[in-house]
């Protein structure tokens with residue numbers, strides 16, 4: 001459910017279904033993504049394709065659920081559930097929430113932990129991210145795209161093709177969400193080779209937001225910093241272990257004279273900062289990256305132990321993805337859109353799209369002419 005959505009945002013369940021379909025794409029995904037339908041229903045807050053200003057609620061069907069209604073029944077069942085699905089999973093899988101979750105919540109079964117920890121819930125993030133993308137596009141003409149820049153040891157070269165604001169369809173046609181054909185093909189080979197070795201892969205995704213007005217976020221309070229919000233939002237995605245704003249890590253290795261984005265009276269010369277200075281958008285495209293650890297369910301079974309006996313054993317390995325960088329890019333894009341929508345609505349403060357647009361136009365029109373001149377020097 002999303003609260004604080006202004007009235008007059010155009011959105012339909014087919015817009016959301018298209019984004020959910022995009023999240024299921026990507027070479028290296030497991031069997032489930034072939035049959036999962038992600039059936040979406042808008043329950044409230046939208047009438048005839050337009051938001052009302054009330055909370056927007058939606059549900060996404062889960063084709064696996066019918067098999068689990070008895071084992072995971074909220075109410076006690078007459079007979080205790082039986083069969084393979086009812087058997088406790090007692091060997092915590094390394095890299096998953098199992099061990100800490102069982103200890104913390106007092107379970108001797110991983111199931112109650114793993115269902116909630118699963119990245120299955122990222123379908124909901126992408127659904128609400130679609131609404132956030134509609135809000136920022138319709139109020140601020142902001143467009144967000146995402147792509148994969150590293151997969152295992154394969155890396156998009158610094159001069160490799162990067163997506164522009166209208167490249168989502170072209171990215172959908174790639175295998176691993178990388179526009180650079182040679183790199184995309186090398187990523188496929190990398191995934192094949194990991195799979196053949198009974199192994200899994202991680203990688204790095206990049207999200208770019210074009211058209212972000214200057215002044216979203218704030219330097220005045222830690223909680224309002226746009227970079228802090230983006231880092232928290234990206235880090236909250238399963239398996240994300242590192243976040244970089246712009247060229248953050250390379251900047252750390254450079255001297256100050258080479259690390260910052262100089263300006264002339266008519267333009268910004270570079271965008272190493274990834275469009276954020278002092279916790280605020282500075283008018284350049286926002287560029288953020290997120291590093292995904294390799295999939296935790298490794299077919300070449302990892303060592304663990306049994307919580308009921310203490311005996312050493314190996315982790316179970318059910319059907320699983322080999323590599324999830326392509327869907328992780330889509331999830332990261334959704335999280336960036338949600339943060340930008342929050343910060344844009346704080347800045348433009350209206351109850352309808354029309355009112356927010358008027359407020360944004362008035363703010364931008366009233367900027368000093370010298371600042372407007374630099375901002376109109378083109379996006380860098």
Ligand SMILES: Cc1cc2nc3c(=O)[nH]c(=O)nc-3n(C[C@H](O)[C@H](O)[C@H](O)COP(=O)(O)O)c2cc1C
Nearest residue numbers: 095096119238239240295296297320321324327328
């Ligand atoms: C889109 C996506 C799909 C994933 N698919 C799988 C999977 O099929 N198998 C698996 O073991 N982990 C998968 N993961 C990763 C796990 O959810 C993650 O490693 C686990 O929850 C622990 O991560 P954490 O330490 O960041 O919480 C996936 C992650 C994402 C973002």
Ligand SMILES: C=C(O[C@@H]1CC(C(=O)O)=C[C@@H](OP(=O)(O)O)[C@H]1O)C(=O)O
Nearest residue numbers: 030032117118119120123238318319320
């Ligand atoms: C279901 C999704 O991803 C799942 C994420 C996931 C994990 O451990 O995070 C493990 C797998 O779950 P299952 O064993 O049920 O197939 C993935 O398929 C999805 O993305 O919709």
